[in-house]
Amino acid sequence: MPAFDTCKTLLDLSNYAFSHFPGRILVANVEGEEISYAQAEQKCLLLQQLLTSAGIEQGDKVAICSENMPHWGIAYLAITRLGAVAVPILPDFHSNEIHHIVKHSEAKLIFVSDKMNNKLAEDDFTSSLQFVFSLESLEPLEDFSKKFELMAKSGEKFAKIKAKLGKIEPQQEVVIEETDLAIIIYTSGTTGQSKGVMLSHKNLVSQVKQAKKLVAIRESDRFLSILPLAHTFESSVGFLVPVSSGSAVYYINKTPAPKIILNAMQHVKPTCMLSVPLVIEKIYKSKVQANFNKNSIIKYLYNNVAFVRKKLNKIAGKKLKESFGGELHFFGIGGAKLSPFVEQFLVEADFPYAIGYGLTETAPIIAGAVTKDKIVGSTGVLVDGMEHRFVKYGQDAKDAELHVRGPNVMMGYYKDEARTAEVLDKDGWLNTGDLGAMDENGILSINGRSKNVIIGASGENIYPESIEAILNQHELVLDSLVYELDAKVVAKIYIDYDLFDETHNINKTSDSTLHTEIVKKLDEIKAEANTQLANYSKISAVFEQTEPFIKTPTKKIKRYLHV
Numbered sequence: 001m002p003a004f005d006t007c008k009t010l011l012d013l014s015n016y017a018f019s020h021f022p023g024r025i026l027v028a029n030v031e032g033e034e035i036s037y038a039q040a041e042q043k044c045l046l047l048q049q050l051l052t053s054a055g056i057e058q059g060d061k062v063a064i065c066s067e068n069m070p071h072w073g074i075a076y077l078a079i080t081r082l083g084a085v086a087v088p089i090l091p092d093f094h095s096n097e098i099h100h101i102v103k104h105s106e107a108k109l110i111f112v113s114d115k116m117n118n119k120l121a122e123d124d125f126t127s128s129l130q131f132v133f134s135l136e137s138l139e140p141l142e143d144f145s146k147k148f149e150l151m152a153k154s155g156e157k158f159a160k161i162k163a164k165l166g167k168i169e170p171q172q173e174v175v176i177e178e179t180d181l182a183i184i185i186y187t188s189g190t191t192g193q194s195k196g197v198m199l200s201h202k203n204l205v206s207q208v209k210q211a212k213k214l215v216a217i218r219e220s221d222r223f224l225s226i227l228p229l230a231h232t233f234e235s236s237v238g239f240l241v242p243v244s245s246g247s248a249v250y251y252i253n254k255t256p257a258p259k260i261i262l263n264a265m266q267h268v269k270p271t272c273m274l275s276v277p278l279v280i281e282k283i284y285k286s287k288v289q290a291n292f293n294k295n296s297i298i299k300y301l302y303n304n305v306a307f308v309r310k311k312l313n314k315i316a317g318k319k320l321k322e323s324f325g326g327e328l329h330f331f332g333i334g335g336a337k338l339s340p341f342v343e344q345f346l347v348e349a350d351f352p353y354a355i356g357y358g359l360t361e362t363a364p365i366i367a368g369a370v371t372k373d374k375i376v377g378s379t380g381v382l383v384d385g386m387e388h389r390f391v392k393y394g395q396d397a398k399d400a401e402l403h404v405r406g407p408n409v410m411m412g413y414y415k416d417e418a419r420t421a422e423v424l425d426k427d428g429w430l431n432t433g434d435l436g437a438m439d440e441n442g443i444l445s446i447n448g449r450s451k452n453v454i455i456g457a458s459g460e461n462i463y464p465e466s467i468e469a470i471l472n473q474h475e476l477v478l479d480s481l482v483y484e485l486d487a488k489v490v491a492k493i494y495i496d497y498d499l500f501d502e503t504h505n506i507n508k509t510s511d512s513t514l515h516t517e518i519v520k521k522l523d524e525i526k527a528e529a530n531t532q533l534a535n536y537s538k539i540s541a542v543f544e545q546t547e548p549f550i551k552t553p554t555k556k557i558k559r560y561l562h563v
Helices: 010-020 037-053 070-081 095-105 114-121 142-147 151-164 201-214 232-245 258-268 277-292 296-304 306-323 340-348 417-423 464-471 497-502 511-530
Strands: 025-029 034-036 061-065 085-089 107-112 131-134 181-186 196-200 222-225 248-251 272-275 330-333 353-358 365-369 387-392 400-405 430-438 444-449 477-485 488-495 541-544
Touching (some): 061 095, 085 095, 095 196, 107 114, 232 353, 277 296, 277 306
Parallel strands (some): 025 248, 061 085, 061 107, 222 272, 330 353
Antiparallel strands (some): 025 034, 181 196
16 A cells, blocks of 8 residues: 555545545544544445446546535545545535536536536436436436437446446456646636636645645644535545545535534544635634624724734634534635634634635645744745746736746646636746735735726726725625726625614614614725825725625635635
């Protein structure tokens, strides 16, 4: 069996894990089924055999469309161990997007959960798809296949699969190269242009090794998964990293409402978790800030006296860690920029957070801020083996676009040479599209996206993300979006209507009066934010966003839908 350092493919990586940690739990449902590494290996071997019987060969595409569950990772490993290509599909995608991905990827087989069957049933597939497998049972769905007339294509294969159910036979050895394609992840970006990111075995295994050099993950660690596995942050760092370490990953088999997540934390007592900024920002505003704001004196001291704020944050941090189960040592935050005021709380609360910065195109981590590398607002140091360069952008020398090159940089976009050439040059340099800088200690900071930047009247670069972070500090602001309108900086603000209603008797106040109060409050928020902004970046106008912003699975606003 391979040593970890010699692993080059996901086949190597899974063989290493199966041989070194057979008796440990690999995946489980909270208060439900537990699957050991040895049991997972047997499931993988059987599933590989079933896939082979279905005609799946090296290079064939196999889709996975499901919410998180223990069998998701087992299907992912079985597919890639065969040398086939996994195509994860986010369950939040509209049925039209799901059908497009299946057709565009030319998937021959798809794993679906019971909950996702309805989305698939809304339309017929006129593609290369031949089988539909249940992710719960890991078996072909005969009725579902007949519904789409898939059985007409492969009746004999289906009979072979049924004959082999439950029987593990010797496997024909597969030769997989590290440069072979392992996974195609279709992004749901803020620009509205979904792309199929091609990641090789080398990209993924390199990312596992890079991540483990940033933070020590132990055999005894317990991960609680709350992000979608179809996103590269969760499938790489939240699944492959624990697999390589002998750790256990627990999934919540219910809608992850706050109360259910808190109950799961108390049951699992996770030592590791991954999150997006929105989750911890909501916890801070609803549990910490709201509690301090109940008392006007405490609110004033918290906002104006540093040593009082630090003392209160320390107390709040201890309670927060207890609510997370009390054993957390790694809370990784990625997918979007964390608000500086929330990060300041995490620092003063001594909360074990870490920042990860990256892209789907880099599998995904480019840099990480862990322990000594944490500076509020920064993204830490580059991962091992990652090269960087800055290409000047705009008039200010410090505003430059980050380009990176390394073993975790994607192969390109599937069936899209033109868009690949826009971001990835012949020498392997990937244009991240992010503007930033690096200090003398190698600490990377990202200011914003080059496509979002607003050019001021005198050529200044104005970063919407930085202004949004200031707006979002206000207790009443749930979300904000800053953009340019008629050469001016403006913002849309989505307020916390429940909190607003607490201070206004909506049963006795007319709609017109309530609207006037909201407008007045928005003006106050704008004025407060402008006191913290340079003259060239002050907000000229604010508008009420009456519905929640439409977001990507990592909770970034889809800007193109709202500007």
